[in-house]
Amino acid sequence: MANVAAILGDVVEGDRIFSPTSLHLPEFLPAEAVVYPTTEAELAAVMACAHQHRWRVVPTGSGSKLAWGGIGAGVDLIVSTARLNQVIDHAVGDMTLTAQAGAKLADLAPLLAQHNQFLAVDPAYPDRATLGGIVATADTGSLRQRYGGLRDMLIGISFVRYDGQVAKAGGRVVKNVAGYDLMKLLTGSYGTLGVIAQLTFRLYPRQEASKTVVATGTADAVAALAGELRRSPLTPVSFDLLSPALANALGYGEQFAVLARFQSIAAGVDEQVQALSALVGASLTHQILGDDEDENIWAAAGKALFPQPEAAGQTVLAKVGLPSDRAIAWLAQLPSGSLARIHASSGLGTVRWAATTAEDVEKLRFTVADLSRAGVEGTSGYLTLLEAPLSLKQSVDVWGYGGNALSVMKALKAQFDPGNSLSPGRFVGGL
The missing domain is CATH 3.30.465.10 (Uridine Diphospho-n-acetylenolpyruvylglucosamine Reductase; domain 3)
Structure with missing residues (x-):
């Protein structure tokens, strides 16, 4: 120095x-x-x-x-x-x-x-x-x-x-x-x-009011609801798909989850929340969160994905991008315990998991590319390592x-x- x-x-x-x-x-x-x-x-x-x-x-x-x-x-x-x-x-x-x-x-x-x-x-x-x-x-x-x-x-x-x-x-x-x-x-x-x-x-x-709808269930049921919401005239400000491990970390059990947040005037928020609730099928359960609960669930999801370095341990953080309609299929292929969130319209998201070798990373990267090709011809998708041990970053293409x-x-x-x-x-x- x-x-x-x-x-x-x-x-x-x-x-x-x-x-x-x-x-x-x-x-x-x-x-x-x-x-x-x-x-x-x-x-x-x-x-x-x-x-x-x-x-x-x-x-x-x-x-x-x-x-x-x-x-x-x-x-x-x-x-x-x-x-x-x-x-x-x-x-x-x-x-x-x-x-x-x-x-x-x-x-x-x-x-x-x-x-x-x-x-x-x-x-x-x-x-x-x-x-x-x-x-x-x-x-x-x-x-x-x-x-x-x-x-x-x-x-x-x-x-x-x-x-x-x-x-x-x-x-x-x-x-x-x-x-x-x-x-x-x-x-x-x-x-x-x-x-x-x-x-x-x-x-x-x-905005005057804010509420979040949390719907949980099987991969197929959550994928169907996400597709219905994408095609609907509803306008959530945030619309995410969660892996079972992340849903469990938020207190919703080992199930796939949809988080949809609506913000506007109070009457407008209530109308959109009711419309989304009507789309939820019998195979899903859902809750409506307002006030502090609405704010807290989004903050808690962020803290789970981005803990302070001393709490992150040897886990790996990656950014992923793939066709949005393939997001649930990819979440279903993650290693057990993976904390993952995909923004349901853009297909961009984040995953934190306990990868230990370059093979672990490449296997997950292959599933992104494979599902992307299946979803949109000519689309490759990507998985970029953000945080990882030095030995792992030295042995794999970080950006992919x-x-x-x-x-x-x-x-x-x-x-x-x-x-x-x-x-x-x-x-x-x-x-």
Whole structure:
């Protein structure tokens, strides 16, 4: 750390530079130092210094998702935006928010709630997740059902390039079409194209009432209900399918489950809940949750899938994508005890299970691809490891990418980071 810290000491104050122990770093990121710039100018100065000395840099926010993705090709410096955490502008009338990348969603939510507004994401580790980290990992969550992904709500961005230059795109109004759409490009880029400094989002009004319908039963019965709900005119804000192990962890026994959440004016919510209840067949049981129970079940599902590192043990976390009508068939093939949630319309989801070998991962990956081909001709599906022991990540293709866009990704990486100094080796194809 001494050399990196000594050089950085000429760029930022000493109280911005820490040892790697200040973050819960995974074992494959043995950085020499962690730096916490407090302004965009300091961030730019740090990146210019890193470029000058050819340091390999990994950007992060609070560090809650540093274990996600590939093991990388080494790192000299972790750049944390945790102290870049200020709200720049909350245009209440325009329903937009501009804030620095290190602002935590948990801190922003009560501020927005004072104006009956909210940012429509429910990410992993919501108590620690920062805006920059949420965008960098494209971590939208169950609210994607109603509000779309992060690319749909991010309307402006400012980031620092590999050489310390600041770049901006978009703006602070929803109908802004100026410049290149760098918002979509940086969403899900895992810090490989730049260090996000500032973000502007569109917001949504908080709803008057919220209720969740939980229906449990056999795989066939749950699949049938999910299909009926997808084809119906009902508009849940969240609509998830749960594995028996996750349903059991929430107190509903070892059964498959549908969770459908409705939010609107009270009369509208009641009407939709009654309509869904009428679709539930005799082979299913269901409950209607309101008030605290409604809030708690979604929080409990998130905590089960994303426990703190010390509680996760040797389990493996993966992101999966497959045709939505094949989701229950895939959940039925999971190893016993697997905690899994699939967003029923998009087919995206998360699974946590006790994989111990590369064969365990590849077997599950094969079922995704096989069911995807059966569901939609030409569709391959995917399973990407997010969290896993180092030995497992070293023995398997973490991303499992089988698409045809790798050449485009490589060209973009060469354009935005020609020295391959930003999160090297942590993205698809070793980018």
